[in-house]
Amino acid sequence: MRQILAVAAGLVVLAASACSAPAPPRSATSPSATPTGPAVLPAPTGDHPVGTTILHVNDTSRPDPWNLDVDTRELKVTLWYPTEQGDGERAPYMTPKESELFLKGSEIAGVPYDTLSKTRTNAIKDAEPTGEKLPLVVLSPGFTKPMSSLTALAEDLASRGYVVAGIDHTYESYVTTLSDGRVADCIACDSDTDPGFGTRVVQGRAADVSFVLDQLPARWEGSGLIDRSRIAMVGQSMGGASAMAAMLEDSRVRAGIDMDGSTYARIPKSGFSRPFMFVGSEQHVPGGGDASWDRDWKLLTGWRRWIAVTDTDHQAFTDIPLVGPSLGIEPVHGVLPAERGAEIARTYVAAFLDRHLKSQRQPILDKPSSRYPEAKLCPEACGQS
Template identity: 40%
Template sequence: MNTTSNRRRRIGAVAVLALAASVAATGTGLAVTTPPSIAHATATTAAATDVAAPAPSFRGTLPPPTGPYAAGEDVIHLTDASRPDPWVPSSGPRQLTVTMLYPAVPGTGTPAPYTTLGEAAGVLQRHQALASAGVTPQNLAGITTHAFDGARPQSGKHPLVVLSPAYEDPRWTLTALATDLASHGYVVALVGHTYEDSGETLADGRTSSCMICDSPAGLDFDAVAAGRALDVSFVIDRLTHGNTAWPLAHLVDKHEIGMAGHSLGGAAAAATMIADPRVRAGVNMDGSFHPDPAPGQLDRPFLMLGTTAATDWEHTWAALGGYKRWLTVVGANHFSFSDLDLLLQEAGFPAPPLSPERGIAITREYVTAFFDRTLEGIDSPLLDGPSPDNPEVLFRD
């Protein structure tokens, strides 16, 4: 297995934001081409059909993290020599780009760009509506992430949380969540699933294209989720077996590992937990399951966090064993659980009923509380029932 470390930048929520924006321009995009969440994306599809106001001065800014630590960042490139790439076998072994975020000492490091220019250009090329709204690759790369390259890490070992994005979305669409988890003491691995989104800049400087985005009707989403589970298990292997994959791998507590995903990434979280017992707790953010877990397959802690339209979870809810929570968020749409809604708003597109800022805040609070309880043993009353501070969040029995 070859491992190359490099400080490449991640492509931003722009991909998703571009994806949703492309609905306006072409009638296609995430809302139409994502069976894992097709019901949940409908509202976003409708909203995106409104024309964005020109935004030549687009200056995207993510909310600052809420924890006591700064968020350090590094980007690593991993090659799994044990299997060919499932989408482009001629490219050789499976290559992955992974953004690592970690608890760091405040005031150290330099601001980390949101994305590489190559990744940003790939988003804008695939989804012209964003460019029409005045967004440029430089705009996207310059989004304020509140993560810092070369930041000095906090000492000790920290739980690892792996994040997997939605179908067609690059890894950085979960940056707001990742930086917040890092600020609360977690090491976070944002996995880019190569050839499954608008572009990931690989170790040799090439930026991949999406090989599965134009023919969703022919995709076996169970197989895609299973392939992502292989990606994640490989990343965990490389981060927990010595320090060769990442110079800061000594920060990872290999006994405390969780995973969260958005949409298809949420399905991948369940698939990974079923296949890999090292993952002790999982979160599905507004995605259908591919396939539905059978009774007895998933008996570790699991959180389902979604829109009020998430009506296809009943079978999974009944099958889940162990500690579990099903939360719905009133006014949320499919992209309320990622960076997308906020960036669409800043690009001039109409906001959903739930403000993007609230969507990010709710996602951060409940996902962090869940991992605090299940990985760290820190009890949080937030998960015990409805909270007056978060009236939008409903608990399902």
């Protein structure tokens, strides 16, 4: 219900088949309040300044799964990483054109279309990377969303000593800028009600992840900083579903997190032993509205956690609530403030990664936290067994 209210209030509309619950009919939305001015992403909480750069990689071994006129798969990869450079040009959140196409695709009207390009980030564009033997985290956004929708999380992880590789899955977002400056739109949106659509998407994204892991050593001068024995994947919505799919296909991905995404890749009946964590809204409780988590939970034979965050909706684990006020979108009554939702997402994602990629004890993952009472450890704390 909260997800439907949030969309009605003007948050980004998702394709029904790519959501964790049915979305309301698509209709043009307008701001319900006066825009507050440019959004400012919360400052990273780690010890390191953050740098960022963009790579474009082209997989010539396979055709694009969505654009039948293209015989290769081009991907945009945004890297975030620790740097010693504290000052410099801040990386743009989106270009004016990307902002325009994203808002049009999301059917948000009534504000200047370049609004999101004015969002203030924290990462320094093309700063020199620093560190050694750094763990790598692959990030994957929700369907229709560009990678920039997870920027706050990416910056925070980089500040904590991770290299983050965020993948824009071409033609699955309202906007992806390609290497030659062309902007790809969401061709996959024309197929989102087809039978087997979710399975098709996560299989393609798993292939995207494997290709990016193959390409990083050759394509990024800072790749020597990465400890390739410590790789995890985190995603939101369809990106979270893709984390499971990628782990099933590529043993290099040691651990994964699904943030509020229904899963599609099927785990073998023999089970899956690598660490995995579900983090979701209240809809994602055992016996709730998404049977895929109940199904997969029983097949996770290794370290596992299932966390439901009260008073959240589907977008709480993204930047969408953080940038909403700049679009004149009022917070939804009864839903956690954007900054609190971001803090909880950052805290639990980092705790999981610190435990499984850095071998650091994280009591917050083992028992309820008085600091974060909204985070319920399921199934026990959710009234199920």
